[in-house]
Amino acid sequence: MGRTKRVRRRKRAVSADSSVDVDGRLAELVGWMRRHRWSGPGPLRPALFPDTGRGLLSRRPLQPGATLVSIPLSLLVSSATALRSELGAALRAARPAVSAQLAVSLWLALERRRGADSGWRPYLASLPSAYTTPAYCEPRELSADLLPEALLSAARLQHAAVRRNLLRARRLLRETSAPCVAGWELSEEELRHAWVTVKTRAMCVEPEEDLGNAPSGLKDDNCALAPFLDLFNHRPGATVYSSVSDGCYRLMTEHGVAAGEQVFIDYGPRDNLQLVLDYGFVVPGNERDAVPVPAEWVPLPAEAQRAADDARLRSFLSVGREGYSRDLLTRLYLAALPEQELASVDGQEVQCMSLQELTAPAAVRRTLAALLVRLVRHLESCLAAQRAMPAPSDALRVCSALLREWLLVLQGHVWERGRRPGADGVVRPVYGTRLGDVVTESVIHGAGGELTVEMCADG
Ligand SMILES: C[S@@+](CC[C@H](N)C(=O)[O-])C[C@H]1O[C@@H](n2cnc3c(N)ncnc32)[C@H](O)[C@@H]1O
Known part of the structure; x- marks a missing residue:
């Protein structure tokens, strides 16, 4: 979980179903933590919320600056905890160094x-038994019919990361003489659960925050699991700040909270794709959302590709709430250039063009309109395939x-x-676009199997 320090007030309180024993497991967690020098949950208590699931509720009004939680450093699980365990010698000896x-x-x-037998059993029992990030999609769900390219490739990367780390972990365990691992063949499911637990629940420790641990020598050592603190759900703008003092890690709120409200923290600025990949949920109406456009959908002739390279065009092709990414418009502009202009096009000049200049040519707007229609149809087709999927995983539901x-x-x-019959008598949908034109769809399967969309001036 990341945090940012922007302040924004929440717009509404959320109702919590306090009658649900959110969990005997959480009551047990609280009791266990108290026995380990925890002062207690202070102003918060766990609750079940209709829109976000388990989370933390404020029992009384809180002023800006109020402490939300204070967790003894001894209850944080970091690389130092792993290095102090029986796995420590193997983790230290591993080459190349393993990640935290x-x-x-x-x-x-x-x-x-x-x-x-684990001294941490109450904490382990409080963890979800499964997650909804794409690492939890079933292999049969990793298909181009069900998932758009950006999501599919990221989901495949997550599955590959789990397998790669599984192999690494198994090698490491084979080289460990600690009795606790004797005869243990770590399963993919065990590693997936542990890996995604850390990914979705560990907090980011800022470099200036001293948890009192010696340098570990491990890669990317900036995360720690914090029991109870890992029950905060995300809301953009719900800013908190942290400090380490008197042997505790503390979180303070930057804004007031009413009694009975869910208390959130901000995991960091993320669009919904990133939230799904990192945490397995979406924020409805996320203002950062941008729909990725596959680069292959805007093919470039070789000369235009050279200009794109000169313009240092990356591949952030996307459609956001407010408009189109510069990369997308630049690529469309280059793709629409007449052949005779391609040889002389200067990529650096294109880089300096305004968004209005890039969208001025009618051919650019026509292709953009076609692209928008194609995106809508592609997403609808993926959604239809997902609906037809028998027994979809919860992770696939989040993708939906x-x-x-x-x-x-x-x-x-x-x-x-609406719909209108074309010259051939076939009734086809008619699309309007913000580009000021009306698009009549006519599907033509040309050599490239491309969908072509005609624009017409009337409504
Ligand atoms: C650090 S945990 C927060 C506590 C978690 N809800 C639980 O039951 O343990 C992070 C997970 O909570 C869920 N979550 C967090 N914020 C959410 C939100 N705004 N809407 C829906 N789910 C959310 C996601 O499953 C995410 O991976």
């Missing part, structure tokens, strides 16, 4: 395996929520205005 994330994941998996959010973003740019 893998070290903490292995520690978690080992403690879970110990079951009732993401696609629905993307369609809402696109609805600000392109919308179906």
Whole structure:
């Protein structure tokens, strides 16, 4: 979980179902933490919320600057915890150095395996048994029919990361003589659970925050799990700040909170794709949302590609709520240049053009309109395939929520205005766009199998 320090007031309180024993497991966690020098949950208590699931509720009004939680450093799980454990020698000896994330994941998996014998059992029992990031999509769900390219490739990367770290972890365990690992063949499921637990629940420790640990020598050592503190859900703008003092890690709110409200923190500025990949949920109406456009959908002739390279065109092709990414418009502009102009086009000049200049040519707006329609149809087709999927995983359901959010973003740019028969008598949808034209869709499967969309001037 990341945090930013911007301040924004929440707009409304959320109702919590306090009658649900959010969990005997959480009551047990609180009792266990108290026995380990925790002063208690202070102004907060766990509750179940209709829109976000388990979270933390404020029992009384809180002023800006009020302490939300204060967790003893001894209850944080970091690389130092893993290095102090029986796995420590193997983790230290590993070459190349293992990441802190893998070290903490292995520690978690080992403690879970110990079951009732683990001194951390109440904390482990409080963790969800599964997650909804794409790492939890089933292999049969990683298909181009179900997931748009940007989501599919990221989901595949998550699955590959789990497998790669599984192999690394198994090698490391084989080289460990600690009795606790004897005969343990770490399973993919064990590693996936531990890996995603750390990914979705660990807090980011700022470099200036001294948790009192010696340098670990591990890679990317900036995360720690914090029991109870890991129950905060995310809301953009819910800013908090942290400090380490008197052997505790503390979080303070930057704004007032009413009694009975859910207390959120801000995991950091993320669009919904990033939230799904990192945490497995979407924020409805996320203002940062941008629908990715596959670069192959805007093919460039070789000369235009050279200009794109000169313009240092990256591939952030996307449609956001407010407009189109510069990369997308530049690529469309280059793709629309007449052949005779391609040889002389100067990539650096194109880089300096305004967004209005890039969208001035009618051919650019026509292709953009076609692209928007194609995106809508592609997302709708993925959603239809997802609906037809028998027994979809919860992770796939979250992907569906993401696609629905993307369609809402696109609805600000392109919308179906009705249906009309074409010259051939076939009835086709007619689309309006923000580009000021009306688009009549006519599907032509040319050599490239491309969808072509005609624009016409009337409504
Ligand atoms: C650090 S945990 C927060 C506590 C968590 N809800 C629980 O039950 O343990 C992060 C996870 O909470 C859920 N979450 C956080 N913020 C959310 C939100 N605004 N809406 C829906 N789910 C959210 C996601 O599953 C995320 O991976």
